Amino acid sequence: VDDLDTPTLVIDLGRVERNIANMAGLAARHGIALRPHVKSHKVVALARMQLEAGATGITCQKLSEAEVMADAGVTDILIAAQIVGPIKVQRLADLAMIVKLTTVVDSVEGAQAIGAALKSRGLELDALVEVDLGFQRCGVAPTDVGEFATRLAAIPGLRFAGVMGYEGQIYSGAHIGDVAAEAERAYERLDIALVSLARVGVVPRCVSVGATAAARLASLHPGITEMRCGSYIFNDLTQVAAGSALLEDCAATVLSTVLSIARRRSAVIDAGAKALSLAQTPGRPGYGLVLGHEASTIKRLSDEHGIIEVHGGPFRMGERVHIVPNSHTTLVNEFSEMVGVRDGRVEEVWPVAARGCIQ
Numbered sequence: 001v002d003d004l005d006t007p008t009l010v011i012d013l014g015r016v017e018r019n020i021a022n023m024a025g026l027a028a029r030h031g032i033a034l035r036p037h038v039k040s041h042k043v044v045a046l047a048r049m050q051l052e053a054g055a056t057g058i059t060c061q062k063l064s065e066a067e068v069m070a071d072a073g074v075t076d077i078l079i080a081a082q083i084v085g086p087i088k089v090q091r092l093a094d095l096a097m098i099v100k101l102t103t104v105v106d107s108v109e110g111a112q113a114i115g116a117a118l119k120s121r122g123l124e125l126d127a128l129v130e131v132d133l134g135f136q137r138c139g140v141a142p143t144d145v146g147e148f149a150t151r152l153a154a155i156p157g158l159r160f161a162g163v164m165g166y167e168g169q170i171y172s173g174a175h176i177g178d179v180a181a182e183a184e185r186a187y188e189r190l191d192i193a194l195v196s197l198a199r200v201g202v203v204p205r206c207v208s209v210g211a212t213a214a215a216r217l218a219s220l221h222p223g224i225t226e227m228r229c230g231s232y233i234f235n236d237l238t239q240v241a242a243g244s245a246l247l248e249d250c251a252a253t254v255l256s257t258v259l260s261i262a263r264r265r266s267a268v269i270d271a272g273a274k275a276l277s278l279a280q281t282p283g284r285p286g287y288g289l290v291l292g293h294e295a296s297t298i299k300r301l302s303d304e305h306g307i308i309e310v311h312g313g314p315f316r317m318g319e320r321v322h323i324v325p326n327s328h329t330t331l332v333n334e335f336s337e338m339v340g341v342r343d344g345r346v347e348e349v350w351p352v353a354a355r356g357c358i359q
């Protein structure tokens with residue numbers, strides 16, 4: 001590790017292996033399918049490790065991420081975002097020719113466009129109806145899911161497979177207790193959706209939810225058949241704040257070098273917004289935790305510099321520090337490779353194959 005240039009995204013292999021095994025174990029104990037979201041790492045080797053640990057398939061947010069994973073041999077992919085517009089619909093249909101694909105819809109127009117493209121190729125695609133679990137992003141209202149599913153059933157080229165939702169609002173609370181309460185409210189909305197389906201006599205094969213910080217609750221909630229958790233693979237300060245991980249579970253750190261200590265009570269490192277991301281953690285100041293300097297705060301980020309307000313021990317010129325990020329999910333899109341480390345030695349250098357795949 002001492003030979004690595006900075007900034008570098010360093011992955012603790014022991015922790016990653018434990019995180020993968022723990023989530024796989026939770027899902028298996030409760031008889032729930034785990035379909036990890038690979039937006040959290042964008043690395044083929046890590047997707048393979050998750051599949052080998054028992055994941056039934058993977059989740060991608062973007063079609064281009066799914067294309068990369070399919071090219072690498074992953075065969076069962078859910079794209080957990082709406083596919084809209086003729087260019088994407090054609091790409092979706094192309095991909096459906098080579099892998100077992102599932103799509104997500106929340107509008108009849110969107111579903112019809114996808115259905116038409118699939119039907120013209122003689123294919124039928126599994127579709128999950130997205131339900132708004134309270135995140136107020138995409139998704140039909142829980143009470144409308146039954147009627148929507150009935151309309152979906154009449155669209156050629158698509159096959160109703162069930163429902164999905166993302167309970168992302170759980171991360172906005174400042175207290176751990178809020179996470180559980182918000183998750184419970186989200187799953188009440190899911191229950192309403194399931195009642196709405198039952199009223200029209202439709203049985204979902206798949207009932208899929210997402211968030212890492214709600215995984216324990218999700219695994220206990222009747223009716224849920226699948227979890228799409230992603231962040232658990234590395235964890236970060238957001239997961240620590242949400243109570244779903246300890247600092248010792250955080251597997252990804254940004255290795256950085258102190259460039260300047262010219263200003264009093266300040267140290268400047270070579271990791272800025274591009275290497276650490278501007279994501280914030282509720283209830284915690286700054287842009288990450290500098291290990292060994294826990295009292296100090298990364299106060300400000302410009303693109304390539306991080307400005308630390310120093311408390312406690314001073315920083316040395318040229319000192320190399322590991323930073324636990326607030327959120328790793330945007331910063332994995334900034335590094336072209338990540339380095340897997342065990343006992344201070346580099347064991348793996350993984351290309352971030354789906355880096356930049358935002359289309």
Ligand SMILES: Cc1ncc(COP(=O)(O)O)c(C=O)c1O
Nearest residue numbers: 037080166210211212229230231
């Ligand atoms: C639709 C969807 N599912 C699953 C996830 C994974 O959630 P988490 O990062 O909490 O594991 C995300 C994350 O953004 C998401 O948007």
